Amino acid sequence: MTQLFVVGTGPGDAQLVAPKALAAIKASTDLVAYGLYLDLLGDVCNDKQHHDLPLGEEIGRARLALNLAASGKTTALISSGDIGIYAMATLVFELLDQQLQGKEDHPEWLDVEIQVVPGISAMQAGASRVGALLGHDFCTVSLSDLLTPWETIEKRIHSAGTGDFVISFYNPVSRKRDWQLNHARDILLQYRPASTPVLLGRQLTREDESIRIITLGELDAKDVDMFTMVSVGNSESRHIVNGSREWIYTPRGYSKKL
CATH class of the missing domain: 3.40.1010.10 (Tetrapyrrole methylase, N-terminal domain)
Structure with missing residues (x-):
């Protein structure tokens, strides 16, 4: 064989x-x-x-x-x-x-x-770069509507928002698709605060890697390209800073035991 x-x-x-x-x-x-x-x-x-x-x-x-x-x-x-x-x-x-x-x-x-x-996967590589973003329930959504109707994608984003999942967006923008990411942002803002941390990871683990941590309110498609992974924390994800080093983690509830 x-x-x-x-x-x-x-x-x-x-x-x-x-x-x-x-x-x-x-x-x-x-x-x-x-x-x-x-x-x-x-x-x-x-x-x-x-x-x-x-x-x-x-x-x-x-x-x-x-x-x-x-x-x-x-x-x-x-x-x-x-x-x-x-x-x-x-x-x-x-x-x-x-x-x-x-x-x-x-x-x-x-x-x-x-x-x-x-x-x-890119979402795992990105999460590792900033700490433990995927520490609790998460999902992925592709924003490309070339093969999947936008109505289906939109429903899935609403469901992720309702379920309070950390969400990683694949195919966030392309030369011909520049509006879906901002629309997705606006949907998520209905379910979680504008201060929610967001990872923009471009060319992850490659020589020209770029990592940025912003907020959901600051997320804009003009700052993203087809080589960028966009991962949005849930309502409990935390952005912490120690001098020049910063991380994002999503707690699982251990604070009750600490």
Whole structure:
């Protein structure tokens, strides 16, 4: 049986790539990814056949990876962060589901052995940079309405606000989408104070990383780009300062025991 590794390589820092992910890449002859992800991995990708498809070609990448594996090539489909969170793993299984329903004509895909290798997500990397932002219940919401209707996204933001979840926004803005983040901010302001701490983490763990701590009231889409993770604390999240060092943490209720 041929092998397809579906690999998450973390937020960018080579030291945060899991040993199991490295082993999967080393075992593969063919690597399928957006080119930047292979560049970030460095020498481990040497002597491999690279299949670099641009952003926007996610379906093509998943199809190519399945086809390569089905042809007998040990293949790694690679994405940054965790490949199961807003990434390529779901497309692989959606294509397999389509095949099982008779909507695809690739029965050879069903003979591929698939192993998903998780990675550290951007929200985890961002939270670690400022302390313990994800210390209590949290959720993620993608603000991209390319595949999900905005009405559905808006309902989920209201639900996160009602539930008082720490919330991390993926895909907060893009060149063609510049209003959703401010709208999301205004929704959350109905449920938590304007002083709620917010993390803006750009290019997390990479050479040009930028970390800012602001408040929910200060959050503005003009200060965010597609490389930025936006994480909003809940109503109890605390921003604390010790000299030049500052942190955010979300308490779990231990103060009653301290």
